[in-house]
Amino acid sequence: MSTLVKFKIDGVECMAERGTYIVEAARENGIYIPTLCNIRGVKPRGSCRICTVLVNSRPMSACTTPVTDGMEIINDTPEINDTRxxxxxxxxxxxxxxxxxxxxxxxxxxxxxxxxxxxxxxxxxxxxxxxxxxxxxxxxxxxxxxxxxxxxxxxxxxxxxxxxxxxxxxxxxxxxxxxxxxxxxxxxxxxxxxxxxxxxxxxxxxREKGYQIPIGKRKYDQVVIGSDIEKK
Amino acid sequence: MSKPIVATTSLAGCFGCHMSILDIDEKILDLIELVEFNKSPIDDIKTFTKKCDIGLIEGGCCNSENIHVLKDFRKNCKILVSVGECAIMGGLPALRNGIPIKECLDEAYINGPSVQHNPKGIIPNDDELPMLLDRVYPCHEIVKIDYYLPGCPPRAELIWNALVALVTGDELKLPYEVVKFD
Structure with a gap:
């Protein structure tokens, strides 16, 4: 039996392994949900709430909520982004x-x-x-x-x-x-x-290090955070 | 129609934001076609000679004179823009915000390693001198500020885009590379 579940993010059909957290499942489907306290591979904590999404119209933290079959997730709206x-x-x-x-x-x-x-x-x-x-x-x-x-x-x-x-x-x-x-x-x-x-x-x-990369060449100088996920 | 009038000032800032205005290079020729300057260090007009349309504020408020100038700008300018991190959040001068004012003055005039000669331990205190405030305040905590241009300094392109948008009424272009906090 397949363990894949189907769900929607902003109306887009997505698929992921059952039990995957929404943030990771979205990443696999090329959708970026902003996170701050979350680290890949470490048990999520859900402390910063920047990843807040609407799950079946209730606000939930996307880093701690696993996807289930038929879940309707709202991620990218002016209201949610203003909350973030x-x-x-x-x-x-x-x-x-x-x-x-x-x-x-x-x-x-x-x-x-x-x-x-x-x-x-x-x-x-x-x-x-x-x-x-x-x-x-x-x-x-x-x-x-x-x-x-x-x-x-x-x-x-x-x-x-x-x-x-x-x-x-x-x-x-x-x-x-x-x-x-x-x-x-x-x-x-x-x-x-x-x-x-x-x-x-x-x-x-x-200690004894700092300002090693010149302005213009640092990680987020030219590239928006999350754009690596969105490109996929 | 007469050109929009721009005034600028540097409060508790380092003049870096004004340098960034000059950093628009040859577009400065377009700038003087586009606007007229009134009170500003750029043309050295010391007091307002007429009502202005746009006031660009560099630096936060660290003393009574800064407050006076800022209120004067609010009175004489239709639109005020906080330019740079210091105007927006106090910036580097606000590093003193956690330190009591007495300690700051003692360090500057009595105990500091660069104090050469002050045997009587005098801390300057005269009616002619602006009083230091208890802490450094962002401009929008003193008067109403209409727009904000972050950066240290704000990129020349950001200041230019904002000025053009304000004068022409077109939508402000904000490419990712120009809005930075450092």
Missing amino acids: KSIIEVLFVEGNHFCPSCEKSGNCELQALAYRFQMMVPRFPYIFPNKTVDASNPKIIKDHNRCILCKRCIRAIKTDDGKNVFAFKKRGMKLEIIIDPELGDNFTDELAQKAVEICPVGAILP
């Missing part, structure tokens, strides 16, 4: 995102999504929260000003024996990422590099 844009704007005002001086600028997924949705100015007032920079680790620098608390590093960075290196500390507006002191001090170069790459913003940075 407003989430990005919230993330911009909640942190201290100084793009002009950020090492990650041009390779930053938050910024790339803002470009995609043509954010000219956030509709919310800036908070300018008091956040710190933690440079105590020998391999990486943590800048809490830029952290969007997507939990990517917590979910994806694990030691060989499966221990989490990153964790959350405190709650609410004070919530921040911490590194396990012991595991963090014994960071392998590989794992540190992975942590830097997995961070969608410039909150986890490598």
Whole structure:
């Protein structure tokens, strides 16, 4: 028996393996659903809600909802895209995102999504929260000003024996990422590099490196985020 | 019909956005055909001599003089445009927003490594000097701003496209490459 299911995204007939999350199923069918906290191959978390779609007219996060037979998904409408844009704007005002001086600028997924949705100015007032920079680790620098608390590093960075290196500390507006002191001090170069790459913003940075790719040649300088999926 | 009148100013900015206006190269000849400049560092007119159609604001508000100038622009310009990251979100001057004002002044005039000679520990404080604000404010938190052009600086093409769209009433062209935050 075939395990393929049929469903529709914005009226387009699509097919995917039963149990595939909507984001992945859409990708296989050449449709881009914007994501931020999601990482391919790691259990989804659904914390940022940028992938919100209407599933049979109810808003659901596309990264955590599996496709089922006959599902009607609405993805690309002005209303949904404005909701996504407003989430990005919230993330911009909640942190201290100084793009002009950020090492990650041009390779930053938050910024790339803002470009995609043509954010000219956030509709919310800036908070300018008091956040710190933690440079105590020998391999990486943590800048809490830029952290969007997507939990990517917590979910994806694990030691060989499966221990989490990153964790959350405190709650609410004070919530921040911490590194396990012991595991963090014994960071392998590989794992540190992975942590830097997995961070969608410039909150986890490598030491003694920065601004290595010139403006114009960075990941999102010329190419819209998601266009690699849409081309297929 | 007379040409639309443009005024520009740099508040808490670095004049980089004005440099970017000049970066339109030979199109500057088209620009002076298209618009007339009034109060602006470009023609060095210091005060408004007539009502203007478009005001381009570079930089955010870090002191009382910035607020005064910005309100003056709002009064004299029909359309105000925030040009660049500093006008839109405070930009690099806003890096001080998490630091108490006393600490900033102490660092600048007393404790800083570049302070050469200030034995009495004087921090400048005179009626003639603009007062620093408690933090740096984006322009749209002080007055109503009509349009925003992000970038550090905004690409010359973006400023040019926006000016032409405002003057001619045509739709603004926004190619992906020209809207950047850095």
